[in-house]
Amino acid sequence: MSADQEMSYGEDYGFIPATSVRSGEGVEVAEDLYCHSVQIVNIAFIGKPDQDEYVLVDAGMPHSANAIIEAAEGRFGAGKRPSAILLTHGHFDHVGAIIELIEHWQIPVYAHKLELPYLTGVKSYPEPDPGVEGGMVAKLSGFFPNEPIDLGQHVQPLPDDGTVPFLPDFRWIATPGHTDGHVSFYRESDGALIAGDAFVTVRQEYLYKVITQQFEISGPPRYFTPDWTLAKASVERLAALRPQFAITGHGRPTAGEELAAGLQRLANEFDIAAKPDYGKYVEA
Ligand SMILES: [Zn+2]
Ligand SMILES: [Zn+2]
Numbered sequence: 001m002s003a004d005q006e007m008s009y010g011e012d013y014g015f016i017p018a019t020s021v022r023s024g025e026g027v028e029v030a031e032d033l034y035c036h037s038v039q040i041v042n043i044a045f046i047g048k049p050d051q052d053e054y055v056l057v058d059a060g061m062p063h064s065a066n067a068i069i070e071a072a073e074g075r076f077g078a079g080k081r082p083s084a085i086l087l088t089h090g091h092f093d094h095v096g097a098i099i100e101l102i103e104h105w106q107i108p109v110y111a112h113k114l115e116l117p118y119l120t121g122v123k124s125y126p127e128p129d130p131g132v133e134g135g136m137v138a139k140l141s142g143f144f145p146n147e148p149i150d151l152g153q154h155v156q157p158l159p160d161d162g163t164v165p166f167l168p169d170f171r172w173i174a175t176p177g178h179t180d181g182h183v184s185f186y187r188e189s190d191g192a193l194i195a196g197d198a199f200v201t202v203r204q205e206y207l208y209k210v211i212t213q214q215f216e217i218s219g220p221p222r223y224f225t226p227d228w229t230l231a232k233a234s235v236e237r238l239a240a241l242r243p244q245f246a247i248t249g250h251g252r253p254t255a256g257e258e259l260a261a262g263l264q265r266l267a268n269e270f271d272i273a274a275k276p277d278y279g280k281y282v283e284a
Helices: 002-006 065-076 098-105 113-118 136-143 207-212 228-241 256-268
Strands: 026-030 033-038 041-046 055-057 109-111 155-157 167-174 183-187 192-196 245-248
Touching (some): 026 065, 041 245, 183 228
Antiparallel strands (some): 026 033
16 A cells, blocks of 8 residues: 555654553453553453454554554464554554554554544644643643644544444444544443543553552543543443443453442542543633
């Protein structure tokens, strides 16, 4: 594909020296669901290791392509490539290695149509807010890339009818707020949820909590969330599904009563627990 030449990262793209105790680890959440940590962020593989088809959800941190390919081949076998990359959203820590992965695997990428401007070089994400209520990661977030990457014609919109390419049992669910076109992926038959950053299981604003991966079902990362009304509605939508287990964009997977209770509490107490008291995206 000659379209490869079109692809580029934003000007502010670069290695982010942040990591956690879970970096490089993988957890099998179900027979066909695997969560792998890249520094501070998670990717997911959907598909059974002994079957031919699988997909990758999200694409890790900048400069992590080799680690992701190694993890994929470790689970599915040498030379086995995913059928597609599905994106929950296009923040730098979820698309950090995507161009190298597309070039290596020659596979399509799918994202919500409202996310496409941020993936085709059209629009920058709102600037991260270092002044938002939170700890050291929030203060450092001004260094996080927010310029759009450009995947050209390698990225396509998810189908309007809610179906997910290559995953007939899954539906995508619009969970905007953290970004315009943020989606989660849900399988009703067993209650499997891949939530991206709609909610996470480590509070992302606090460096110590990120490094040690201190567990807490939490709202979306504050410094990067511009619409708290939509973000709250998205958490309520996910809680109403009563998922049985969840892989989130940050923090370890969660399941059962821990997930049910934590997600319901987050929905109920969203304005106090998740929404920051101050910040440039919070209305006074
Ligand atoms: Zn994000
Ligand atoms: Zn994230």
